[in-house]
Amino acid sequence: MRIAILGFGSVGRGIARALLAKDLDITVTGLADSRSGIIDAGGIDLAAALAQKENGGPCGNAGVSPGDVVAKAEYDVLVEVTPTNVETGEPALGHIREALRRGRHVVTSNKGPIALAYPELRALAEANGVLLKYEATVCGAIPLIHAMQEGLAGNTISRLYGVFNGTCNYILTRMAAEGLTYEQALAEARDLGYAEADPTYDVEGIDAGVKLVILANALLDLHTTLDDVERTGITLLSPEALQLAEDQDCTIRLIGEIIPGAGVLRVSPRIIPKIHPLVVEGTLNAVTVEADLAGDLTFIGKGAGSAETASAVIGDLLYIQSRHVKGS
């Protein structure tokens, strides 16, 4: 199977490393970062591209743009792993549309296009007889979307809730454990690379909200946007509040919650017993799904990371390979 990869950052390089380490019968014929690209139908030398990138260089040639890779490379699947833009979804959205129109499957870790345009993209994929997969957009390594689409296919989901943002979970874990203020815990998260210089997207619950929108639209047949999510972040939380919770053997976590029947779609800090399965430490993610036949299921795992996110992307790729790409 031939793939083209857009984006050669943490996730893109994680995919490249996994492809080098394992014999998955996947050839990369196109690759681009923000400044350069390569198209090679015979297969790109990933080790060389990784080395070049890790030395601070571009992954390819300045004359080749991401648009060129999408339009001209010979690939079965486009892997879109460039930065998320939750307002426009661009430039990823345009690239995904183009690949689908060309009759190519698409696998992405980019939340923007899926949260903004899932129904349209899905229809476009169907019209062209290809698949659009996005496991990595929600909870990194946890195969939540696959579990809900395949394993729980016959179930009605009455509620889905959990910890969708590792950065917030890390901050709250540290505030509870050490009595740190929000600012102190945030500074620590930044030092460790868990929080961006501008942490707004995480700490205001936008990231968790976008993930709820993806799950609601793609798996629960709701038609929602980020504006429909009732959203409260963690920036105002005090160490005293965590202590007051602690006094009752509880703690506080940022919880995303969907109750399809009641129209609930919300992200907010909640008081939760410390023995509750969703109380996970550090940057972990955890999600409980309440299903009518299966009962309650809780998934816990790494919500981010280079290899972890690559795991979800590769799972999608092999799904496509085993079902839809023949003789390659």
Add this chain to the structure above:
Amino acid sequence: MKLEMKDQPGQLVAALKPISAVGGNIIAVIHQRETSTPAEALDVQIVLELPEGRLPNLLELFREQGVSVVRIGEERLLYECTLIMIGHLMHTDLSDTVDQIDRTGSAEVTELSLVMPAIDAPSSARITIRSTTRAEMKRAIRILSAVAKQKDLLIIEPLEDA
């Protein structure tokens, strides 16, 4: 509310009917073998919710059915919910905040722990509300949320309902 009665044949069925007749809602039926009484005599406890003012009515129906109630434990505020508030709680009149819930008559603030770390810094409080029914609890939380919005306070609700 808790009713206790002897479990003689037929008593339980005779007791359950009138409860629904007066609009009550049975929450639990608990059998208790009391060591002090003869072996075959079981105590039955029925925990139920009753609309305000229906108790005399129910007791009357029980008498007609020949159900003998041993003890009535009336606990009006069955539901409990603990929340945390953060913000300028004193400057925004905490007693008024509490009052808005107490004024409903069907929900009350029964406990409040307040921590004020420094003058002018936001304070944090744990607030316990009790109510007669689940619906009243929802209403009380809605009221609290509305007040919080007005006063620019952050309310942290529990993950699970009361």
